Amino acid sequence: MIALLLRDLRLATRAGGGFGLGLGFFLILCALIPFGTGPDTDVLASIAPGILWVGALLACLLSLDRIFALDFEDGSLDLIATSPIPLECAVIAKAAAHWLTSGLPLIVAAPLFGVLLQMPAAANGWLVLSLLIGTPALSLLGAFGAALTVGLRRGGLLLSLLVLPLYVPTLIFGAEATRRGAAGMDASTPLVFLAAITLLTVALIPFAAAAAIRINLR
Template sequence: MIALLIRDLRLAVRAGGGFGLGLAFFLIVVTLVPFGVGPQGDILARIAPGILWIGALLACLLSLDRIFALDFEDGSLDLLATAPIPLEGVVAMKAFAHWLTTGLPLVIAAPVFGILLHLPAAAQSWLVISLLLGTPALSVLGTFGAALTVGLKRGGLLLSLLVLPFYVPTLIFGAELIRRGAQGMATDVALLMLAGITAATVALIPFASAAAIRVNLR
């Protein structure tokens, strides 16, 4: 499992698997928003939680089609499906590798991007917490969409359409957690809901993704 994780990390760096791509896209979104809505700090601070989460969500979408594509093209996915290790574990490792190369850089860089959008200092820690809790769910849900579209040529658009509706609850509670933190309101409900969504996703989606892969490989 560790060898599979290391292999996926190397592929992400060498084969354009998304390392740095999501971070660059996130930066572009945050930079362009002030040009579209104006430089007023109060307006930017009000919309910053939603914009930051939308940027993170779209950045995660960029490399989802690469999760299983390379393995399918070179035949490695067939070997992994028949290997002694459970296919669910393979899916979990690939989701973890995707999060390390896409989600974790967003979490680390988010405070800087929050400053660009005039996010209040009181909300900076909540921004990091919300992304740290929510982005793993984005990667795991992405494996389900990637498993459904594996083997399809130009399936990136279909993948986005399949996955985006499942991202909405994470987006809502992630942005709400930051907004409540910025206003000094109680964050318990939003925090628990976001953590619950991620926990349920990590526990259940690898089984659905593995089942979808088995169907596509028949």
């Protein structure tokens, strides 16, 4: 399982592996929003939590099709499915690799991008905490969508359509936690719901994704 994780990390960090693509998209989005809304700092500060969470969500989408598609094309997925490692553990390893190369860089860079949106400094800690709790669920749900569409030609659009509705609860509670933190309010309730969603995906998604992979490999 660790070997599979390290393999995916090496593939993601090589040229053309997609590492940094989501981070670049996140930066471009945060840089363009002020041009669309105008220079009003109050408006930017009020929408910053939602924009940052939407940006993180969309940035995660960019590399979801790489989770299983490349392994399916070169036959590695068949070897993984027949290896002694349970397929559920392989799903967790590949989702973890996606989070480490896509979600974690976004978490580190989010406070810096918040400056572009005039987000209050008091919200930085809540933003990082909410992303740290919520983004693993995005990678796991993305792995489930990638498992459903593996083997389909041009399945990237279908993958986005399948995954985006599943992302909505995480987006709602993540943005609400950041907004409450920026306003000096108690953000514990949305954070608890966010953690519950993540724990639920950790408990259920590996089994659902493994079953989808087995069906597509038949």
